[in-house]
Amino acid sequence: xxxxxxxxxxxxxxxxxxxxxxxxxxxEVLVKVGDEVASSDVVAETFMPGDVYPLxxxxxxxxxxxxxxxxxxxxxxxxxQVGQIIARTKGIxxxxxxxxxxxxxxxxESISGVTGQVILxxxxxxxxxxxxxxxxIVEVLPREGCLIEADVSYVQGIFGIGGETHGPxxxxxxxxxxxxxxxxxxxxxxxAVVIGGARVTDEAIKKAVEVGAAALVTxxxxxxxxRDFLGYDLGVAITGSxxxxxxxxxxxGFGDIAMAESTFSLLKSREGDHASVNGAxxxxxxxxxxxxxxxxxxxxxxxxxEPVHTAGxxxxxxxxxxIRDPYFGLIGEVSALPHEQQILGSGSKARVLEVxxxxxxxxxxxxxxxxxxxx
Amino acid sequence: xxxxxxxxxxxxATDCGSTTxxxxxxxxxxxxxxxxxxxxxxxxxEEPFADVTIGVTNAVTxxxxxxxxxxxxxxxxxxxxxxxxxxxxxxxxxxxxxGGLQMMVAGVVKEMxxxxxxxxxxxAGAIVMDTIAAxxxxxxxxxxxxxxxxxxxxxxxxxxxxxxxxAHVVQLAELIAPAKPQPRFGSKYTMPLIYAGxxxxxxxxQEVFDESIDLTIVDNLRPVLERENLGPARDAIHDLxxxxxxxxxxxxxxxMGWTHAPIMPxxxxxxxxxxxxxxxxxxxxxxxxxxxxxxxxxxxxxxxxNRTVSANLGMSYxxxxxxxxxxxxxxxxxxxxxxxxxxxxxxVKNKMIRPTTIPQTREALVFEQAVSREALRLxxxxxxxxxxxxxxxxxxxxxxDTFSQEVGGQTIVNNMKLDLLVASGGVLSHAPRMHQTAMMxxxxxxxxxxxxxxxxxxxxxxxxxxxxxxxxxxxxxxxERDCLINLGTCIAPKGQGKPGKPCFEYEIKGETLNESxxxxxxxxxxxxxxxxxxxxxxxxxxxxxxxxxxxxxKIETQVRGGTxxxxxxxxxxPLVLPEERSACRTAxxxxxxxxxxxxxxxxxxxxxx
Numbered sequence: 001x002x003x004x005x006x007x008x009x010x011x012x013x014x015x016x017x018x019x020x021x022x023x024x025x026x027x028e029v030l031v032k033v034g035d036e037v038a039s040s041d042v043v044a045e046t047f048m049p050g051d052v053y054p055l056x057x058x059x060x061x062x063x064x065x066x067x068x069x070x071x072x073x074x075x076x077x078x079x080x081q082v083g084q085i086i087a088r089t090k091g092i093x094x095x096x097x098x099x100x101x102x103x104x105x106x107x108x109e110s111i112s113g114v115t116g117q118v119i120l121x122x123x124x125x126x127x128x129x130x131x132x133x134x135x136x137i138v139e140v141l142p143r144e145g146c147l148i149e150a151d152v153s154y155v156q157g158i159f160g161i162g163g164e165t166h167g168p169x170x171x172x173x174x175x176x177x178x179x180x181x182x183x184x185x186x187x188x189x190x191x192a193v194v195i196g197g198a199r200v201t202d203e204a205i206k207k208a209v210e211v212g213a214a215a216l217v218t219x220x221x222x223x224x225x226x227r228d229f230l231g232y233d234l235g236v237a238i239t240g241s242x243x244x245x246x247x248x249x250x251x252x253g254f255g256d257i258a259m260a261e262s263t264f265s266l267l268k269s270r271e272g273d274h275a276s277v278n279g280a281x282x283x284x285x286x287x288x289x290x291x292x293x294x295x296x297x298x299x300x301x302x303x304x305x306e307p308v309h310t311a312g313x314x315x316x317x318x319x320x321x322x323i324r325d326p327y328f329g330l331i332g333e334v335s336a337l338p339h340e341q342q343i344l345g346s347g348s349k350a351r352v353l354e355v356x357x358x359x360x361x362x363x364x365x366x367x368x369x370x371x372x373x374x375x
Numbered sequence: 376x377x378x379x380x381x382x383x384x385x386x387x388a389t390d391c392g393s394t395t396x397x398x399x400x401x402x403x404x405x406x407x408x409x410x411x412x413x414x415x416x417x418x419x420x421e422e423p424f425a426d427v428t429i430g431v432t433n434a435v436t437x438x439x440x441x442x443x444x445x446x447x448x449x450x451x452x453x454x455x456x457x458x459x460x461x462x463x464x465x466x467x468x469x470x471x472x473x474g475g476l477q478m479m480v481a482g483v484v485k486e487m488x489x490x491x492x493x494x495x496x497x498x499a500g501a502i503v504m505d506t507i508a509a510x511x512x513x514x515x516x517x518x519x520x521x522x523x524x525x526x527x528x529x530x531x532x533x534x535x536x537x538x539x540x541x542a543h544v545v546q547l548a549e550l551i552a553p554a555k556p557q558p559r560f561g562s563k564y565t566m567p568l569i570y571a572g573x574x575x576x577x578x579x580x581q582e583v584f585d586e587s588i589d590l591t592i593v594d595n596l597r598p599v600l601e602r603e604n605l606g607p608a609r610d611a612i613h614d615l616x617x618x619x620x621x622x623x624x625x626x627x628x629x630x631m632g633w634t635h636a637p638i639m640p641x642x643x644x645x646x647x648x649x650x651x652x653x654x655x656x657x658x659x660x661x662x663x664x665x666x667x668x669x670x671x672x673x674x675x676x677x678x679x680x681n682r683t684v685s686a687n688l689g690m691s692y693x694x695x696x697x698x699x700x701x702x703x704x705x706x707x708x709x710x711x712x713x714x715x716x717x718x719x720x721x722x723v724k725n726k727m728i729r730p731t732t733i734p735q736t737r738e739a740l741v742f743e744q745a746v747s748r749e750a751l752r753l754x755x756x757x758x759x760x761x762x763x764x765x766x767x768x769x770x771x772x773x774x775x776d777t778f779s780q781e782v783g784g785q786t787i788v789n790n791m792k793l794d795l796l797v798a799s800g801g802v803l804s805h806a807p808r809m810h811q812t813a814m815m816x817x818x819x820x821x822x823x824x825x826x827x828x829x830x831x832x833x834x835x836x837x838x839x840x841x842x843x844x845x846x847x848x849x850x851x852x853x854x855e856r857d858c859l860i861n862l863g864t865c866i867a868p869k870g871q872g873k874p875g876k877p878c879f880e881y882e883i884k885g886e887t888l889n890e891s892x893x894x895x896x897x898x899x900x901x902x903x904x905x906x907x908x909x910x911x912x913x914x915x916x917x918x919x920x921x922x923x924x925x926x927x928x929k930i931e932t933q934v935r936g937g938t939x940x941x942x943x944x945x946x947x948x949p950l951v952l953p954e955e956r957s958a959c960r961t962a963x964x965x966x967x968x969x970x971x972x973x974x975x976x977x978x979x980x981x982x983x984x
Contacts, residue, residue, distance in 0.1 A: 021938065024557075025557070045686045046941055049555070050515060051520070052518065052519045052550075052553045052554060053516055054515040054516065054548075054549070054550060058919070065542060085543030097945070109553055110553070112546075112804050113542070113582075114541065114542060114545050114579050115542045115543075115545050115546040115549060116542075117546055117549050119549065121553065131781075134587050143631055152803070158729070159462075159728045162506075222721060223717075223720040223721050223723070223724045224717060224720065226724075233695070233698075233699040234695060234696055234724075235687055235693065235697075235698050235699050235700070235729055236668075236687055236692060236693055236695065236727070237692065237727050252723075253724075253728060253729070254720075254721040254723040254724040254725050254728075255718075255725070262421075281728075283692055283727065283728060283730060316954075323728075323729045323732055324725070324729070324732040324734075324735060324739075325722055325725075325735070325736070325739060326735065326736055326739075328722075328725065344733075344734075344735050345735055345736040345737050346734045346735060346736055346737050346739060346740035346807060347737065347740065347973070348733065348734070348740070348805065348807045349807075349809030349963060350733060353665070365735065366732075366733050368731055368732055368733045369732045369733065369735060371729070
């Protein structure tokens with residue numbers, strides 16, 4: 001049977017992490033196995049074929065398509081400059097000839113006597129792939145890219161916007177329950193990965209953009225604030241290409257919700273360290289969640305031990321987060337796992353579990369509505 | 376391979392979805408084919424398994440345990456033919472794993488050949504990523520840029536009627552060739568392109584493309600403006616789907632060796648079975664499959680099949696988009712109590728980012744079903760706009776047509792002529808009460824006249840769609856007996872009236888149900904007519920109302936019962952809800968009570984213990 005609960009988000013003080021960095025089309029890989037790279041180093045580059053400019057020469061010069069090839073002054077494969085005459089009609093007895101001057105620079109790719117169409121291709125555009133994560137090259141994919149590995153502290157968020165960025169970690173909130181408001185954002189946070197606590201407001205995000213922060217990481221956000229900031233209502237959770245001035249990562253969800261205490265403590269313990277952040281989220285088959293990666297260096301490598309990971313199974317005593325109303329965001333311990341399906345308040349039948357909160361209160365929740373807190 | 380239908384006793388079918396692989400077993404019981412057992416397992420296309428057959432074997436293993444048969448050998452391979460308790464006679468499969476089949480289509484005129492090409496691709500079960508046409512209002516360089524950005528699995532190019540102008544379609548090819556569309560499977564994959572345009576232009580098209588494109592030329596899908604010929608293009612899409620797309624998906628080469636009929640894209644198979652049923656029973660059918668991300672809509676009217684995919688209308692991944700497109704006011708009109716809008720918006724987004732959660736409270740369920748009504752309504756509007764008569768056809772008019780405004784491009788979807796409405800997909804099939812499923816259909820589709828409502832019990836239509844290719848009789852028998860759960864029949868006149876005024880009179884005569892009365896405008900009534908029961912109804916609409924034979928014209932017909940019963944709907948068509956929020960809530964409350972949508976006597980809610 002399929003697992004009927006959401007696997008938890010990964011939050012760990014030490015893990016060996018690999019990132020794959022590949023070019024969109026084949027090109028040159030600039031690193032070799034064993035190289036140490038920093039997040040802003042270029043690891044591979046290539047040149048994308050230039051933009052294509054179709055010119056309907058038959059229409060432009062008012063002649064039949066079949067006449068186009070012999071009226072071309074530039075042949076396939078030859079280069080053209082801006083303003084260069086590339087075609088001239090035969091005219092009448094050599095008089096009244098009309099010409100076409102190229103508006104772009106590039107190469108003539110094809111000339112068609114059927115449609116009268118000439119295809120010009122602009123100059124090549126360089127594409128560079130950065131390392132993104134500070135680490136060591138462990139594998140080179142010839143002409144494609146490479147794999148980078150590092151021992152890191154790793155925090156996965158539930159939702160984010162904006163792409164890859166990096167910067168030092170700066171704490172804005174004193175506790176995981178403190179809202180991230182504009183007054184705690186300061187000019188010193190320029191280029192930093194700013195850590196908040198609970199809900200972030202639209203004004204706080206705007207202030208962070210104003211001071212030039214690289215990224216914001218916090219517990220929750222109100223849908224209205226996200227809409228106000230983006231300027232539109234997000235329809236599907238496929239993000240990463242937004243150009244909004246920073247990357248934003250939400251660790252828990254939408255609404256008034258505090259960051260999980262363990263996540264906050266981890267980020268707090270790494271204040272001042274350099275982090276790589278990616279807000280890109282894709283929630284479809286092949287889920288992609290936003291992430292904060294903090295490579296371990298020197299003494300941290302000695303100090304931080306890789307935790308013993310328990311298998312991703314629901315057991316009595318495991319910590320879980322409830323991820324749907326009416327108890328959304330609450331964290332507790334599994335206190336019972338009844339085998340039989342039960343009828344929910346909605347009238348549906350589903351497998352359930354009992355969750356005990358710190359207060360001693362116990363609630364029954366569908367198994368689909370909890371996620372494991374990975375420790 | 377040739378299969379002798381008479382010797383087929385055990386049929387195994389799987390559907391490899393993006394997340395779950397579902398297996399069903401069909402056996403001959405007392406001379407008729409019945410679906411007997413089912414099993415499911417997570418799909419194993421992605422790492423760490425990267426072999427789809429593992430999920431298939433797991434799902435089949437569950438079936439064999441339930442059925443007490445041996446269907447899989449020690450090496451995880453399916454056994455056949457059937458001998459006693461071992462093996463199956465036929466194994467077939469559909470697939471939508473890895474995001475299904477994604478295509479780009481191109482045609483010369485957006486409303487004509489490009490629309491026909493889109494119909495062919497959708498009908499074959501593809502997701503159409505974009506339609507490029509000479510008149511799509513984009514500049515050529517914008518079109519090229521778009522082609523470069525897309526990463527389709529396959530391209531379908533059409534344009535021009537046979538013997539017509541060649542230049543336009545060649546020009547389109549000249550845009551596609553330099554764009555060098557990149558497939559999603561990486562650089563080793565050669566992009567398949569199907570040319571189904573003006574046959575005279577085929578040699579010129581061949582010259583345009585180099586070896587980076589794998590060109591297949593088939594018959595023109597619009598040989599003359601008056602007629603579409605989508606079959607050859609659809610077949611070519613299916614062939615190339617197997618040769619290219621499937622061959623690149625992990626484990627599919629192995630799976631293809633197991634099956635006794637070509638693997639079909641899941642939606643293509645659903646379309647197949649609905650077409651067959653419509654043809655067999657000479658009825659008009661609409662089928663819907665509402666998923667987490669998308670909603671697939673199928674219709675067969677007067678033998679013409681259409682399919683649309685509403686890419687961002689769904690109940691989990693796309694729930695936020697449904698609310699954004701429909702507007703929260705439109706969603707909330709289906710809710711019969713007060714809800715805090717800000718809170719709701721956050722809940723919608725939380726469902727979007729954690730799509731596997733389920734509603735725990737009645738309040739959450741009512742809201743989700745309200746969203747589904749809007750998702751279905753919007754998807755149906757898109758379907759109606761797409762399923763049209765052919766555009767660009769010259770119309771011959773006589774003096775008698777002077778006052779008729781009919782032109783080409785009218786929708787062929789006619790709710791009054793609709794006979795059967797079939798529901799499938801999580802929110803519809805997993806609703807705690809079938810009454811809720813029925814009312815989601817009635818509210819969203821607004822069927823007119825007399826319409827039978829049904830749901831696909833366990834989403835078996837894909838399996839039966841492929842089965843129909845090899846054993847039509849078995850497919851039709853199972854469809855009727857096990858696939859559909861009859862919900863009942865909806866009777867709803869078209870027209871508008873004043874609240875409380877008579878709308879139609881009814882007289883029902885049956886073995887278990889004998890009633891007569893008057894329905895007043897704005898009323899909704901549920902009468903008990905159980906599964907397997909039928910009744911004769913005599914209906915007389917009042918002035919301004921029509922039940923299919925014209926305004927005020929009486930109709931007499933037989934209706935089928937079901938798990939819900941007979942729904943008498945005098946709310947008028949088109950269905951207009953009161954605009955003022957409290958009036959709307961009052962109306963909804965009355966309707967909820969009339970149909971017993973959310974009865975209070977259900978067991979106490981699970982909650983604080």
